[in-house]
Amino acid sequence: MDRKFENLATASTTDHIRVATPAGPLEAYVIHPRRITHAKPLVVLHGISRNAQTLVRYFRDEAERNGRLIIVPHFTEKDWPHFQRPGPAARADQALVELLNRLALQFPACAGPVDLFGHSGGAQLAHRTAMLYPQRIARLNLAAAGWYCLPNMSMPFPYGLGKSDARGAELWTRRKQAGLAAYLGLEIRVFIGTRDTERDCALRVTPALDAGQGRTRHDRARSYVEAVRKAARSNGYTARISLIELPDCSHDVEQAIITAGLARMVADIPDTSISLAAAG
Numbered sequence: 001m002d003r004k005f006e007n008l009a010t011a012s013t014t015d016h017i018r019v020a021t022p023a024g025p026l027e028a029y030v031i032h033p034r035r036i037t038h039a040k041p042l043v044v045l046h047g048i049s050r051n052a053q054t055l056v057r058y059f060r061d062e063a064e065r066n067g068r069l070i071i072v073p074h075f076t077e078k079d080w081p082h083f084q085r086p087g088p089a090a091r092a093d094q095a096l097v098e099l100l101n102r103l104a105l106q107f108p109a110c111a112g113p114v115d116l117f118g119h120s121g122g123a124q125l126a127h128r129t130a131m132l133y134p135q136r137i138a139r140l141n142l143a144a145a146g147w148y149c150l151p152n153m154s155m156p157f158p159y160g161l162g163k164s165d166a167r168g169a170e171l172w173t174r175r176k177q178a179g180l181a182a183y184l185g186l187e188i189r190v191f192i193g194t195r196d197t198e199r200d201c202a203l204r205v206t207p208a209l210d211a212g213q214g215r216t217r218h219d220r221a222r223s224y225v226e227a228v229r230k231a232a233r234s235n236g237y238t239a240r241i242s243l244i245e246l247p248d249c250s251h252d253v254e255q256a257i258i259t260a261g262l263a264r265m266v267a268d269i270p271d272t273s274i275s276l277a278a279a280g
Helices: 052-066 092-103 121-132 169-178 180-184 207-213 217-234 253-260 262-267
Strands: 002-006 013-021 024-032 035-037 042-045 070-074 114-119 137-143 187-193 240-246 276-278
Touching: 013 092, 024 052, 024 092, 042 052, 042 121, 042 262, 052 070, 052 253, 052 262, 070 092, 092 121, 114 121, 121 137, 121 169, 121 180, 137 262, 169 180, 180 217, 187 217, 187 253, 187 262, 207 217, 217 240, 240 253, 253 262
Parallel strands: 042 070, 042 114, 114 137, 137 187, 187 240
Antiparallel strands: 002 013, 013 024, 024 070, 035 276
């Protein structure tokens, strides 16, 4: 693990690390506040703009305010050209889990369930990771994903768990179905801007996807929430999933953070009675 320390003009400290994993090298920024609570670490995933440093700037104050460790991976274009897509060539989910395993040597809480947040392409990676490793996730926060893997057979993989001719689809669906009950039991919050309705060049558009999930990110967020609720009901319990609309926000994470308080909502600790412990 290569590490260089970055001194910031705040009370918190940010370490820039690079970890060699079997899936490929992965960089990350680890925000360490002065005092750490017993809150679970929060992992923040960027989208295809790869704006990890921007997210560090916005989430640094939240780390200090809540006293929680925040990890911002950086999937570089050189090492991870398609990190947000499922595929056998480069397993971003495996690299993410290995990053947490390495960090657990210094921060033991990283070995247990962590809170996970992703925006856009990062939300796509986040929910796929949660489907494969639900035991590693405490609370899943998804913002403005372009499309989802629905937890049912209504669409072929990768848009659902139905039969597909895609390479490796049978193995992928079998793995996701194995952890499906645990995945459906997670606390999931889906954030979407009320103005995230553009069919821009970054949005995947196919007739099947439009028909099965909707034509816009806003429509697809609603479809995903309803699919999770329906799948949970079919398993005999109520899903802990909520849809949170961000007023007047388009597909812009900085706008969502500045005008709608997205970073604060994501980083808030569910149990506000958590007591502070001295940083190690």
